[in-house]
Amino acid sequence: LTHEMLKDGSWRTADFKAYNFNALGQPTAGGYLHPLLKVRAQMRKIFTNMGFEEMPTNNYVESSFWNFDALFQPQQHPARDAHDTFFLTRPAASPLSRQPQDYVQRVRQTHERGGYGSTGYGSHWKVSEAEKNLLRTHTTAVSSRMLYRLAQQGFKPSKYFSIDRVFRNEAIDRTHLAEFHQIEGVVCDKGLTLGDLIGILHLFFQRLGMKKLRFKPAFNPYTEPSMEIFAYSEQLHKWIEVGNSGMFRPEMLRPMGLPEDVNVIAWGLGLERPTMILYNIDNIRDLFGHKVSL
Ligand SMILES: COC[C@@H]1[C@H](c2ccc(C#Cc3ccccc3)cc2)[C@@H]2CN(C(=O)Nc3ccc(OC4CC4)cc3)C[C@@H](O)[C@@H](O)CN12
Numbered sequence: 489l490t491h492e493m494l495k496d497g498s499w500r501t502a503d504f505k506a507y508n509f510n511a512l513g514q515p516t517a518g519g520y521l522h523p524l525l526k527v528r529a530q531m532r533k534i535f536t537n538m539g540f541e542e543m544p545t546n547n548y549v550e551s552s553f554w555n556f557d558a559l560f561q562p563q564q565h566p567a568r569d570a571h572d573t574f575f576l577t578r579p580a581a582s583p584l585s586r587q588p589q590d591y592v593q594r595v596r597q598t599h600e601r602g603g604y605g606s607t608g609y610g611s612h613w614k615v616s617e618a619e620k621n622l623l624r625t626h627t628t629a630v631s632s633r634m635l636y637r638l639a640q641q642g643f644k645p646s647k648y649f650s651i652d653r654v655f656r657n658e659a660i661d662r663t664h665l666a667e668f669h670q671i672e673g674v675v676c677d678k679g680l681t682l683g684d685l686i687g688i689l690h691l692f693f694q695r696l697g698m699k700k701l702r703f704k705p706a707f708n709p710y711t712e713p714s715m716e717i718f719a720y721s722e723q724l725h726k727w728i729e730v731g732n733s734g735m736f737r738p739e740m741l742r743p744m745g746l747p748e749d750v751n752v753i754a755w756g757l758g759l760e761r762p763t764m765i766l767y768n769i770d771n772i773r774d775l776f777g778h779k780v781s782l
Pocket residue numbers: 628670671672696697708711728729730731732733734754755756757758759761762763765766
């Protein structure tokens with residue numbers, strides 16, 4: 489049956505074969521779940537089964553105060569520079585007057601003169617620096633908000649996790665983009681030690697199929713001690729870096745109002761790297777964009 493036949497009416501005398509109502513239609517492509525979302529679901533399941541509560545991470549825009557100052561990250565730290573961080577121009581600032589003033593003063597005091605056994609940084613702490621809006625550079629900014637809220641509501645043993653996008657103004661290459669997904673686990677309780685951190689890291693990573701871990705001393709401005717985490721990958725037949733971890737410093741926890749005997753252990757990893765390994769994807773750009781060739 490053609491357009492011409494319909495136009496000139498010849499379809500009326502044409503001889504058509506009987507319509508086969510049992511003929512199967514064209515198979516429809518069912519689509520695919522994106523590999524990043526599949527690994528995110530896997531990570532969520534691991535945390536949930538370990539009794540962790542997911543943090544509200546639905547704000548990409550953050551103030552420097554929560555992203556850096558609340559974490560005792562010094563105001564002159566290079567990571568706070570525009571070459572590492574995406575600062576916003578409109579609105580450029582979140583007035584600190586909107587934050588709890590007693591807390592802001594304790595943060596200022598700790599940066600300038602220390603306290604809780606710390607000497608502080610000894611330099612003037614600028615409100616204007618803490619007010620700068622940015623795209624969060626880590627989901628640890630959300631952890632600081634959650635820990636402050638926990639302290640204010642009255643501490644109780646808690647386990648939180650987050651999995652969401654973070655933004656860094658860095659050079660991009662085959663395995664790095666200006667944004668990536670950070671996964672973070674946080675445990676808050678009385679008397680936690682480095683041994684508890686090492687123990688929970690073993691529990692977490694063995695659920696990702698990695699049974700052999702090694703730890704290397706590291707530095708983060710907001711954790712002391714800190715450790716880089718390495719695991720032996722049976723799949724790649726080599727040791728690989730799988731994340732970073734540490735114990736949040738008292739200069740971060742005490743100004744929030746968490747009691748002296750309460751510690752917080754935390755660790756972080758990415759989502760892209762595990763996804764690329766688990767799904768044999770060798771260029772990170774294949775994870776984003778329209779052409780997800782599976
Ligand atoms: C700027 O890049 C940061 C990102 C990302 C990362 C690193 C550290 C943290 C952190 C933290 C932290 C520290 C202390 C307290 C709180 C949070 C978060 C994300 C991964 C961390 N990394 C990473 O994820 N590697 C990884 C993780 C899991 C994995 O699973 C196996 C397949 C089953 C395989 C690999 C290590 C490298 O990929 C690294 O090159 C890239 N890192």
